[in-house]
Amino acid sequence: MAQSLAKEFTKGLWAEVPPFRLVLGLCPVLAVTKTVENGIGMGIATTFVLVFSNLLVSLLRNVIPSKVRIACYIVIIATFVTIVEFLTQAFAYPLFLALGIFIPLIVVNCVVLGRAEAFASKNTPLMSIADGLGIGIGFTLSLAALAAVREFLGAGTITIWGGTPVFEMGSSFHPFTFMVEAPGAFVALGLMLAVMNLIPSK
């Protein structure tokens, strides 16, 4: 039992890490990775929704009729997204402003619906929590990694929490502003994907 729980948890960290292996949920990955701080914040918000929607879907898996399951999943996910919206507004207001419409848009993140449909609807609640937590942390780490590359090259800083950079390049560093603009996001993600393809998933 503990072994299979660990297996479900760790697969999200490497073998099935959402943006790179499954190529799902790319919109927030591209949009909020201007700074590491926003990337981590988005990752945590998504993880919260993933874990709780997985848990509820799994608990209700024998109750929800299969014909209307997608609609039910979406309502469940939307409920938790609304809760996250309230929580960030109350406790992390700068993050709420920085992420903007991407918080309500977690509801249409294919990773969340994908896990509900592919995993939580067929597995026990405990397994579903492990799966949601693993995929969520994998998602957060990928966002942080991409954001670190973009922020470092594009602004010469690394900001992890609270708005003040933990690392700053000297004044002789000329930031490569392209990386924090829209096109840089696509190019950086494309190249990171290529690097991930070089390393086998198992």
Place this chain on the structure above:
Amino acid sequence: MEYFEIFIAGVFINNILLAQFLGNCPFLGTSKKMETAVGMSMAVVFVLVMAGMITWVVDTYLLKQLGVEYLRTVSFILVIASLVQFVEMFLKKSIPALYAGLGIFLPLITTNCAVMGACLINISKEYSFMKALVSSFAFAVGFGIALILFAGLRERINLGRVPKPLQDTSIGLVAAGIIALTFMSFKGMV
């Protein structure tokens, strides 16, 4: 004139795919063939314009009147999901070839953040009904233009010899970055 500005800004400057990063899953998923790209664009134009109108009405006359704006996320997604179901039934009956071509991507419009995102942007900018309509249409056209351009490019890329790790999505994203770069030059037009 104001409407024209909204239209140009929606199509080129704030292009929903390349500047706002919304709707990337269908962008990468349906752009391998020109045919599916055109079909997807048409489906998005139809769904987005309808969704833009309906969500505006729901927000103004229902949520704001009752003071329950926090239900916006839930109600919008329900409107969009039922709309997509309707379009699916319509296409299945009247244009089965297109229905078969779109395959899984038609139900996936429900989770296409371009649709939901455009509706939320319209609301957050506090547009009037007509402005919301023009802006939704502009976003949808911008989505279509970007998707069709990208599909053309991708068909060409597939003919070339791409290094193995870069194949498929990876080189696609880099190409999308270059298209986004050209779209950046529209900044300052309005």
